Amino acid sequence: MISKREATLNYLILGFFAVIALFPLLGVLSSALTDPANSSASLTLPDSPHFANFLTAWNQGHFGTYMRSSAIVTVSVVVLASILAILAGYAFATMRFRGQSVLFYLLLLGLMVPSEALIIPLYYDLRDIGLTDTYWSLIFPQIAQSLAFATFWMRNFFRGIPTSLIEAAQLDGATRWGVLWRILVPISKPALLTMSMLIFMWTWNEFLMPLVMITAEDLKTAPLGLAFFQGQHTSQFSLLAAGATIVAAPVVVVYLFLQRHFIAGMLSGAVK
Amino acid sequence: MSAEKMAATAEVGAIAVVPTSARRAPRKSDRIAYLYLLPALVVFGAFLLFPLLHGFWISLYDWDGLSPATWVGFDNYVQAIADGALGNAFLHSAILIVFFSVLPICLALLLTGLMTHATKLKGMGFFRVVIFLPQVVATVVVATVWTAIYAPQGVLNQFLSAIGLEAVTRPWLGDFTWALPAVGLIGTWVQIGLCLVLFLAGVSQINPELYEAARLDGAGPVREFFAVTLPGLRPQIAVALTLTVVAGLKSFDLIFVATRGGPGTTTTVPGFEVYRRAFDLNQVGMACTVGILLALVILIVTTVINRIDPGERA
Known part of the structure; x- marks a missing residue:
């Protein structure tokens, strides 16, 4: 099908962009493995891998604490947003009720509102009820911001499921609740996985929300911790690189295993 | 009823x-x-x-x-529009959109035109994963990495010195002229993979008969691109525009970590102004005004972009 010359040209182009994408990221990894004594802003290639940097960053750089905060917030947001979106998506897809389209468009508005437009009033509202500097100040707003996409996603998936399947279950005596959790959710696993991967990535990588809401050291999330570490330790490049690697690692590792879900989800035009 | x-x-x-x-x-x-x-x-x-x-x-x-x-009613809005500093922040966003959106999309379209059969290549799965990778890395990490690359002793200046261009080396993110394009190029690096993967997937869905028909009509590669590939990629171009333009408008993370709006205010963007006005300058009312204006701009831009591909969406 493809001529040899065409294939070579394609490989050259793809190879070039693969190198461009990888170079900065592998550079960080390489710096993170360099002995701190030899570290500099320039690209350093370690003689022998110096894994101790990760340990130093984890303990003395507090990245262990930051990662724990990020894990707590991210898992909470993914689980709660998914459950709420399944329930709401089910209602929008299979039921008919007064105000349906108004509510749906109101929810879709959430796709367009940037966190920059919410963050200031949110800060004052949450401060007034004593929620700033708690995990809740990160969890609730991020669930709200994920819901527009997540509900839309689940509704579209549920609508694609043949009605005959639902009706057959109802003839067998299944309740609405039963149809949702015993029939629809199990066959939605791939869609659910894609959705939760996107929410996981958005929440893990979020920066503005923790920057404004959190001042307590032990509540800082991983990206926030990295930004502060970068501001304070400008000369400790191998530690900074180790920290950056630790912060990026969870999403990158999951991406490598579930790349189809990430790419398909993001290419569908999903925005938080 | x-x-x-x-x-x-x-x-x-x-x-x-x-x-x-x-x-x-x-x-x-x-x-x-x-x-x-x-x-x-x-x-x-x-x-x-x-x-x-x-x-x-x-x-x-x-x-x-x-x-x-x-x-003060709508005074903040009047002031925001009259205020040159805020106008500049929106102007910087417009320049960033060139780097986040226009540049990656044009480049990816050109490359897609060059390799219309790429999805059938052996090892395409590997390239797709690698080229798309910058999209999933946290912006704070991306900004940290590129700050080091652009640093006075960083890789970029080292490379320039090595090829005899010592004269053009500079602290890129501290330079009044070059800081904004330097930040913009980080966006190009992040978005090019998304556009390329998106367009290559799109081009593989175009009916091959359209290409054959174009060839029978005697179309060369250039006319084939404009007559078949470009119209066929309309849905993908709409998605790419939406994602990259919104990313360019919401560049707070990148700016905060890489430049804090500096040097001076040469790289400030609306999102950064929201933060700075509220927490550094204590202009909370104005900060909210900028936030609402940014939301309006995003709403208008995404609505206009979706007109490109009206067939989409439920």
Whole structure:
């Protein structure tokens, strides 16, 4: 099908962009493995891998604490947003009720509102009820911001499921609740996985929300911790690189295993 | 009510293929829907809609965050539009959009035109994963990495010295002329992979007969690109535009970590102004005004972009 010359040209182009994408990221990894004594802003290639940097960053750089905060917030947001979106998506897809389209468009508005437009009033509202500097100040707003996409996603998936399947279950005596959790959710696993991967990535990588809401050291999330570490330790490049690697690692590792879900989800035009 | 009943009766007769309208026809007691919606709507209302309206409300006041606020109506908006500093922030965003959106999309289109059969290549899966990778790395990490690359002793200056261009080396992110394009190129690096993967997937879905027909008509590669590839990629171009333009408008993370809006205010963007005005300058009312304006710009831009591909969306 493809001529040899065409294939070579394609490989050259793809190879070039693969190198461009990888170079900065592998550079960080390489710096993170360099002995701190030899570290500099320039690209350093370690003689022998110096894994101790990760340990130093984890303990003395507090990245262990930051990662724990990020894990707590991210898992909470993914689980709660998914459950709420399944329930709401089910209602929008299979039921008919007064105000349906108004509510749906109101929810879709959430796709367009940037966190920059919410963050200031949110800060004052949450401060007034004593929620700033708690995990809740990160969890609730991020669930709200994920819901527009997540509900839309689940509704579209549920609508694609043949009605005959639902009706057959109802003839067998299944309740609405039963149809949702015993029939629809199990066959939605791939869609659910894609959705939760996107929410996981958005929440893990979020920066503005923790920057404004959190001042307590032990509540800082991983990206926030990295930004502060970068501001304070400008000369400790191998530690900074180790920290950056630790912060990026969870999403990158999951991406490598579930790349189809990430790419398909993001290419569908999903925005938080 | 009666129309709904009729639809319900029609549904009884329906067998295998049920049209969408009939499928969503009412069954009994659909008020239960509100119970399913309740948890989502409560969280969405309390933590998104309410702050949004509250933000609009604050934007109508002159408020420093501490002392009592003074009602100024739309004065903040008038001032925001007249204020050159804010105008510059939006101008910087427009320049960033060239780097985040126009440059990656044009480059990816050109490359896609060069390799229309790439998805059939061996090892394409590997390239797709690698080229797309910058998209999933946290922006704070990306900014940290590129800050080191652009540093005075960084890789970029080292490389320039090595090829005899010592004269052009500089602290890129501290340079009044070059800081903004330098930040923009980080965006190009992040977005090019997304555009390329998106367009290559799109081009593989174009009917091969269209290419054959174009070739029979004697079209060269250039005319083939404009007659077949480009129109065929319309949905993908709309998606790429939406994602990259919005990313360019919401570049707070990148700016905060890489330049903090500096040197001077040469790289400040609306998102950064929201933060700076509220927490550094105590102009909370104005900060909310900028936030609302940014939301409006995003709303308008995404609506306009979706006109490119009206067939999409439910």
